Amino acid sequence: MIDVSVIGCGNMGSALITGLSRAGGYRITAYDVDPEALEAISAHCDRTTTDLGDVRDSELVVLAVKPDIVPIVLEDLDLRAEQTLVTIAAGVSRARVAAETGATVVRIMPNLAAETQTMAAAVSWDDPDETVRQMLSDLGEYVEIDEDRMHVATALNGSGPAFVFYLIRAMQERAVAEGLDPADARTLAAQTFKGAAETVLRSDRDLDALIDAVCSPGGTTIEGMEVLFDSDVDDVVGDALSAARRRSEELAGDDTE
Numbered sequence: 694m695i696d697v698s699v700i701g702c703g704n705m706g707s708a709l710i711t712g713l714s715r716a717g718g719y720r721i722t723a724y725d726v727d728p729e730a731l732e733a734i735s736a737h738c739d740r741t742t743t744d745l746g747d748v749r750d751s752e753l754v755v756l757a758v759k760p761d762i763v764p765i766v767l768e769d770l771d772l773r774a775e776q777t778l779v780t781i782a783a784g785v786s787r788a789r790v791a792a793e794t795g796a797t798v799v800r801i802m803p804n805l806a807a808e809t810q811t812m813a814a815a816v817s818w819d820d821p822d823e824t825v826r827q828m829l830s831d832l833g834e835y836v837e838i839d840e841d842r843m844h845v846a847t848a849l850n851g852s853g854p855a856f857v858f859y860l861i862r863a864m865q866e867r868a869v870a871e872g873l874d875p876a877d878a879r880t881l882a883a884q885t886f887k888g889a890a891e892t893v894l895r896s897d898r899d900l901d902a903l904i905d906a907v908c909s910p911g912g913t914t915i916e917g918m919e920v921l922f923d924s925d926v927d928d929v930v931g932d933a934l935s936a937a938r939r940r941s942e943e944l945a946g947d948d949t950e
């Protein structure tokens with residue numbers, strides 16, 4: 694049983710808690726200043742608390758508050774060297790957190806799919822932490838990266854779900870406009886993204902080969918692909934990613950990571 698505390702039970706903290714609860718094998722303490730946030734997540738926790746002292750003995754402590762709240766929490770959080778503090782805040786470096794805590798600091802960039810144990814996460818650390826590895830495996834897929842790549846990871850897999858939700862909506866809305874029932878269009882659009890993503894993860898074929906596999910000669914797909922090939926959609930999607938990456942760098946301020 695891994696003893697984990699989550700500080701901040703908003704969108705991301707509650708997704709992590711729900712995923713860990715579904716995985717099993719975790720004793721979960723949830724801390725927040727907002728009793729309503731705790732109430733909303735209580736079914737997935739062993740303990741909810743508004744007393745920061747209650748997280749003092751956890752093996753893993755996940756800091757899931759907004760970047761500007763991180764220093765406020767760290768001021769009152771008293772941890773020891775044998776504990777691991779996992780920070781998920783965009784644009785807040787490990788060094789900045791480590792300067793304010795006695796614990797070993799690991800930085801991850803998770804995403805909302807933690808809730809369904811299909812999270813894509815990036816992790817950076819000085820020394821691999823087996824308990825954090827276990828947690829990340831239980832929640833989905835992860836890659837280890839140098840911390841100076843955390844800004845681009847934040848844009849890709851941290852912000853990425855919002856970009857994908859947007860694309861799902863665009864396909865769904867056009868299908869509805871062309872006659873499909875809204876609920877059916879939502880199911881088909883979302884499952885199509887899920888299936889395509891699963892295919893990429895399980896296949897060793899490159900993406901061009903996978904596109905070709907859908908495009909029957911003289912068929913329907915190539916007509917749609919021609920529209921994409923002739924558009925600037927690659928640039929637009931890339932620009933969205935770059936804008937998110939730049940904002941992560943801005944949040945970091947003088948820190949390079």
Ligand SMILES: NC(=O)C1=CN([C@@H]2O[C@H](COP(=O)(O)OP(=O)(O)OC[C@H]3O[C@@H](n4cnc5c(N)ncnc54)[C@H](OP(=O)(O)O)[C@@H]3O)[C@@H](O)[C@H]2O)C=CC1
Nearest residue numbers: 701702703704705725726727730757758759760782783851
């Ligand atoms: N949302 C996402 O998809 C992702 C978020 N992140 C990172 O996760 C962190 C949290 O983001 P997100 O979940 O979206 O934010 P939310 O605002 O949804 O959640 C933050 C929670 O922390 C609470 N809180 C505020 N002050 C304190 C405090 N002093 N002690 C404990 N809890 C406090 C908030 O309460 P109240 O609302 O009352 O202020 C809220 O419940 C950020 O650093 C973000 O960069 C990383 C990857 C993805």
Ligand SMILES: O=C(O)[C@@H]1CCC=N1
Nearest residue numbers: 783847848851852853
């Ligand atoms: O938008 C944000 O700042 C956070 C970090 C990545 C996803 N959500």
